[in-house]
Amino acid sequence: MKEIKKQTDTNRKRLIHLKDISYAYPGGMLVLNHMDLEFFRGDRLGLVAPNGSGKTTVFHIIMGLLKPLSGYIELFGSEKKEEKDFVDVRKRIGLLFQDSDDQLFCPTVLEDVAFGPLNLGKSREEALDISKKTLEFLGISEFENRITFKLSGGEKRLVALATILSMEPEILLLDEPTTGLDEKTRAILTKIIQETDISYMLISHNADFLYECTDNIFTIKDGRVINQGKMYRHSHDHIHTPSFLPDHGHGH
Numbered sequence: 001m002k003e004i005k006k007q008t009d010t011n012r013k014r015l016i017h018l019k020d021i022s023y024a025y026p027g028g029m030l031v032l033n034h035m036d037l038e039f040f041r042g043d044r045l046g047l048v049a050p051n052g053s054g055k056t057t058v059f060h061i062i063m064g065l066l067k068p069l070s071g072y073i074e075l076f077g078s079e080k081k082e083e084k085d086f087v088d089v090r091k092r093i094g095l096l097f098q099d100s101d102d103q104l105f106c107p108t109v110l111e112d113v114a115f116g117p118l119n120l121g122k123s124r125e126e127a128l129d130i131s132k133k134t135l136e137f138l139g140i141s142e143f144e145n146r147i148t149f150k151l152s153g154g155e156k157r158l159v160a161l162a163t164i165l166s167m168e169p170e171i172l173l174l175d176e177p178t179t180g181l182d183e184k185t186r187a188i189l190t191k192i193i194q195e196t197d198i199s200y201m202l203i204s205h206n207a208d209f210l211y212e213c214t215d216n217i218f219t220i221k222d223g224r225v226i227n228q229g230k231m232y233r234h235s236h237d238h239i240h241t242p243s244f245l246p247d248h249g250h251g252h
């Protein structure tokens with residue numbers, strides 16, 4: 001029913017429109033070459049492409065962290081060109097960085113998660129309240145007073161996610177969110193993502209995760225984004241961890 005509604009809803013609101021975007025890192029070859037991308041409210045997109053093909057670059061262009069050599073960027077219905085145009089964008093789009101260490105910079109977990117809401121103008125009390133609720137929602141309340149840089153890779157991943165969810169963004173850009181997560185934690189993350197009302201685009205190399213969390217797959221080829229359509233499930237041979245290990249199996 002939801003599916004049919006989505007397909008017939010011609011009034012879908014376009015949140016992101018990249019048109020004819022080209023980008024090269026200084027001294028490098030073109031990573032994006034006249035690339036187009038549209039993203040609508042309610043979209044749950046997966047971006048799957050080989051290492052080095054430009055996935056992270058696309059996210060950084062949307063956030064205004066990289067400036068394209070040429071092309072047009074429209075976000076939330078208006079054109080974004082200069083740094084000042086992106087200040088508001090960064091409050092409305094939550095980017096989960098590929099490397100959690102790029103995201104976390106406060107001494108403790110609670111301060112890191114409260115940083116965003118404080119930056120949005122919330123009072124200290126409000127910011128701490130939202131942050132505690134976000135940590136609770138993610139099932140990591142016990143991390144509250146931990147020293148951020150002493151967390152494990154997987155723990156950092158969840159805290160990094162908390163720092164963007166606490167800002168209550170309208171769009172999530174998740175750059176390989178399951179990296180470093182064990183089966184159990186990945187299942188928790190999958191459920192959180194499946195249940196969110198926030199529109200999102202996620203980069204992942206994990207087929208099961210993509211199948212569970214996205215409706216449409218895009219790839220990047222020769223510097224352009226191409227719509228690949230829906231994921232589908234088929235039977236196949238695959239490797240299982242030995243059954244005596246905890247958390248084995250993946251449900252089929």
Ligand SMILES: Nc1ncnc2c1ncn2[C@@H]1O[C@H](COP(=O)(O)OP(=O)(O)OP(=O)(O)O)[C@@H](O)[C@H]1O
Nearest residue numbers: 025026028031049050051052053054055056057058
């Ligand atoms: N800061 C940088 N300076 C120079 N070149 C860079 C920089 N960051 C990325 N590149 C290059 O740009 C290309 C695209 O990189 P990008 O990080 O967008 O790829 P990706 O698809 O996200 O890859 P991965 O799956 O490995 O994360 C690669 O060839 C990479 O080497």
Ligand SMILES: [Mg+2]
Nearest residue numbers: 055056057098
């Ligand atoms: Mg990347």
